Amino acid sequence: MWLTGLSGAGKSTIAQILSAHITDCGRTVTLLDGDVVRTHLSRGLGFSREDRDTNIRRIGFVAAEVVRHRGVVIVAAVSPYEATRNEVRDIIGRESFVLVHVATPLAVCEQRDVKGLYAKARRGEIRGLTGIDDPYEPPVSPDIVLTTLDCDAPESARRIARVLAERERTV
Numbered sequence: 001m002w003l004t005g006l007s008g009a010g011k012s013t014i015a016q017i018l019s020a021h022i023t024d025c026g027r028t029v030t031l032l033d034g035d036v037v038r039t040h041l042s043r044g045l046g047f048s049r050e051d052r053d054t055n056i057r058r059i060g061f062v063a064a065e066v067v068r069h070r071g072v073v074i075v076a077a078v079s080p081y082e083a084t085r086n087e088v089r090d091i092i093g094r095e096s097f098v099l100v101h102v103a104t105p106l107a108v109c110e111q112r113d114v115k116g117l118y119a120k121a122r123r124g125e126i127r128g129l130t131g132i133d134d135p136y137e138p139p140v141s142p143d144i145v146l147t148t149l150d151c152d153a154p155e156s157a158r159r160i161a162r163v164l165a166e167r168e169r170t171v
Helices: 011-024 034-040 049-068 082-092 106-112 117-122 153-166
Strands: 002-004 029-033 072-076 099-102 144-146
Touching (some): 002 011, 011 034, 029 034, 029 049, 034 049, 049 082
Parallel strands (some): 002 072, 099 144
């Protein structure tokens, strides 16, 4: 499962709940959170388009290795560019890739602003923030769309689990 959306959309929270659910069903889950991966695997990368693409490709490579060994992986990463998401879908394998667009509106993400990034970007203290002065390209054909406005994080995770069960995947 690949969760994409703006910073503050709820990707990490949903991913953690979904991971716990799948674990409760008897499967081992690898959770790749964009912030954690950037801190460790992608340390030193900036936020240029090239660096963002490199970060997403690295996450995609790790996810593909987990999937190749029949594991379950959940990725929660902004992954703002459609072309790079499609590239990762091909690396992982189209039949195994489930794209979840956590389509929380920018205004709601700004209200949440857990990390304070939007406030800093609006004050001009940081540049290149996705959704402010760097584009977020919504997925053209996601498998699941969640707004987090009509349901909370646990219900969002349940919706993903239902789709996976219908596809006879992991849960």
